[in-house]
Structure formats: structure tokens, C-alpha cells
Ligand SMILES: O=C(NCCCCCn1ccnc1)c1cc(-c2ccc(F)cc2)cc(O)c1O
């Protein structure tokens with residue numbers, strides 16, 4: 543059994559079906575007490591919550607579903623009318639996320655796409671009926687953060703005020719991305735220091751508002 547399957551089993555045996563907060567609490571308890579996992583986690587998650595509440599996005603994209611933790615974390619704060627798309631490259635993790643999201647009762651609120659983000663981003667307008675995104679959360683391979691934010695720009699998926707949040711700016715690090723959003727002139731970017739998931743190590747989120 544994979545680590546991700548062990549996390550899902552723990553959630554199914556310890557959380558309440560249809561209760562997103564209990565699912566998040568179970569994943570976090572497992573991450574702190576049993577096995578570390580690369581969810582954004584409860585500490586950085588509180589900062590992400592604040593950004594979501596401040597932005598109140600009607601359309602949002604996530605790159606990097608993993609087990610669905612951040613998708614559940616975000617969508618639990620959004621109205622039923624909001625449109626949330628999440629992209630995962632790894633089919634095994636996508637399958638775990640599908641079950642985790644269903645257990646949380648949010649399967650009708652989250653559109654899961656299992657694909658390479660580079661292939662999906664150019665299809666979002668036509669195939670997924672997207673105009674522009676109000677918010678984006680980037681949490682996939684750190685070395686393609688820059689490739690993908692540039693793809694979002696060139697495919698006209700960002701608009702003046704779109705909030706782009708990126709995980710792991712310190713650990714494992716996304717230096718090329720941090721440099722790009724802070725110096726290219728297209729974003730008002732701020733770094734929010736926090737702790738690495740399920741650890742006392744340092745990490746942080748970058749929040750970058752597109753100038754349009
Ligand atoms: O690699 C990460 N995430 C992407 C996983 C695969 C994405 C697949 N995909 C989805 C869509 N397109 C592609 C990640 C890694 C770490 C980490 C840090 C230190 C360490 F020692 C080990 C691991 C911490 C995170 O918080 C992370 O997010």
C-alpha cells in the first residue's frame with residue numbers, strides 16, 4: 543500500500559463523510575504524527591485560507607492536486623457557484639484525490655483533470671469553458687512553475703487583479719519563479735513566510751497579483 547493509500551484509509555476511518563474540516567484535520571494529524579506528506583498543510587493552509595477569503599474567487603485553477611487536500615481546503619470556503627479546476631499529472635495520486643474529495647462531499651464542486659499542465663492550459667478556454675481565473679494556486683513540479691505562469695499569461699487566462707499563489711518558495715524552493723514574478727513587472731508580488739508542512743522548517747507562499 544502506498545503512503546497516499548494509507549492517508550486515504552486513515553481519513554475514511556477517522557473523519558466524517560461530507561465534513562471537509564474533519565477530512566483536513568485527519569490528513570494533518572496523520573502528517574504530524576504518522577507519515578509526512580507534501581500537502582500544503584495546516585500552517586501554510588491558514589495563510590492560503592486568508593488569501594481565498596480576501597479574494598473570494600468565482601473561478602480558480604490549481605496546478606498540483608496530489609491527494610486533494612488543498613482543493614478541499616479552498617473549495618470549503620467558496621460558494622456553490624464557484625468553478626474550481628485542479629490538474630494532476632500522476633494518475634495514482636489523482637485517483638486518491640478523487641476518493642478524498644468524494645469523502646469530503648465536494649465532488650460536484652471540483653473539476654479534476656489528469657494531464658500534463660502544459661497540455662491542459664491551452665485547452666482551458668475552449669474545452670473547459672473558462673474565460674479568465676480570479677485565483678490560481680501553483681503547487682506542482684517546482685521547475686515548471688515559471689513555464690506554467692507564462693502559459694497562463696500567453697493564453698489570456700489572467701486578468702487585472704488575478705491572484706496567483708505559489709507554494710514552496712523556500713522548501714524545496716522555486717527561485718526562478720520567485721525571481722520572475724518579483725522582477726518581470728507584471729505582478730505585485732509579496733512573500734509570506736511560514737513553516738514547511740508538518741515541520742518546524744521554514745517555507746512560505748508567494749502571492750502575486752497580475753497587473754493586467
Ligand atoms: O514536488 C512537490 N509537489 C509536486 C508533486 C508532483 C506534481 C505532479 N504534477 C501535478 C501537476 N503537474 C505535475 C512538493 C515537494 C515537497 C518536498 C519538499 C522537500 C522534500 F524533501 C521533499 C518534498 C513539498 C511540497 O509542498 C511539494 O508541493
Ligand SMILES: [Mg+2]
Nearest residue numbers: 580681709710
Ligand atoms: Mg507544495
